[in-house]
Amino acid sequence: MAVEHIESYRARAHQALEQRLPAADLHPADLHGAMRYAVLGGGKRIRPILVYSAGVAVGAALDALDGPACAMEFIHAYSLIHDDLPAMDNDDLRHGQPSCHKAFGEALAILAGDALQALAFQVIGQDAAMVADPAIRLRMLNILAQAAGSRGMVGGQAIDLAAVGRELSLVELENMHIHKTGALIRASVLLGALSQPQVAPTLLECLDRYAKCVGLAFQIRDDILDVIGDTATLGKAVGADRALNKPTYPALLGLEGAREHARSLCDEALASLGALGVEADPLRWIAGYIVERSY
Numbered sequence: 001m002a003v004e005h006i007e008s009y010r011a012r013a014h015q016a017l018e019q020r021l022p023a024a025d026l027h028p029a030d031l032h033g034a035m036r037y038a039v040l041g042g043g044k045r046i047r048p049i050l051v052y053s054a055g056v057a058v059g060a061a062l063d064a065l066d067g068p069a070c071a072m073e074f075i076h077a078y079s080l081i082h083d084d085l086p087a088m089d090n091d092d093l094r095h096g097q098p099s100c101h102k103a104f105g106e107a108l109a110i111l112a113g114d115a116l117q118a119l120a121f122q123v124i125g126q127d128a129a130m131v132a133d134p135a136i137r138l139r140m141l142n143i144l145a146q147a148a149g150s151r152g153m154v155g156g157q158a159i160d161l162a163a164v165g166r167e168l169s170l171v172e173l174e175n176m177h178i179h180k181t182g183a184l185i186r187a188s189v190l191l192g193a194l195s196q197p198q199v200a201p202t203l204l205e206c207l208d209r210y211a212k213c214v215g216l217a218f219q220i221r222d223d224i225l226d227v228i229g230d231t232a233t234l235g236k237a238v239g240a241d242r243a244l245n246k247p248t249y250p251a252l253l254g255l256e257g258a259r260e261h262a263r264s265l266c267d268e269a270l271a272s273l274g275a276l277g278v279e280a281d282p283l284r285w286i287a288g289y290i291v292e293r294s295y
Helices: 002-020 029-040 046-057 062-083 100-104 106-126 134-148 153-163 170-180 182-194 201-228 249-253 255-272 278-292
Strands: none
Touching: 002 029, 002 046, 002 062, 002 278, 029 062, 029 100, 029 106, 046 062, 046 182, 046 201, 046 278, 062 106, 062 134, 062 153, 062 182, 100 106, 106 134, 134 153, 134 182, 153 170, 153 182, 170 182, 170 201, 170 249, 182 201, 201 249, 201 255, 201 278, 249 255, 255 278
């Protein structure tokens, strides 16, 4: 069953992350402790799971997928550390425990995020089990850099900060989240697929369409959960978007309209996988999970 694969990928990702993080007692221990706290303290591991699921769907070996899976989660963890800071979203809770800056102080949290970002690129450059073709490695580095930078996640966060207190159109809101949330999800799928050196360009295009739809659906569900969720289940404060007067899908479309939009994106994502057989069932499961999840 697909869900069994998902759980095995989640467990594999946790083990791979633990192996690639600096040891907690390695100097400077405080910094490495903060990095491990932020990465290993919880999380759904959606991005690593997407790496594994997309890679396996096109025939990549699991060992070749550990590096890209870890790189994506290191970038994601760094982004959460910085998002939680007082100058950004000012969140005191993450994964049901104090945010990194609450546990280690703001300065060390910033440095831990910086170090995790650098570690992501080091993994792609050095991981011996990954695809050996240097041209593919370079392509992966470029995809990761664009997804994480001003034309991806960081750019989306900048748009988000500038949008506080403003009303955005649906096109503007989707543009923001294609960058802020969708870019890393898209990169996760592409890095997984590129771990099979012979992957057909047509399959890459199908998987990319899937990832774009899933990335937007993920953000819509996040916006919905900020309205209907509870702190104990989510592991973070709810109502933060409303308190900060941020533009969201429920605010623009209403709760039911937001749900319908997410379901439509899920259907489009599933249709994009039509050329793939049962080997893509974990990707299909993820699409459904994203629009129905409770945390």
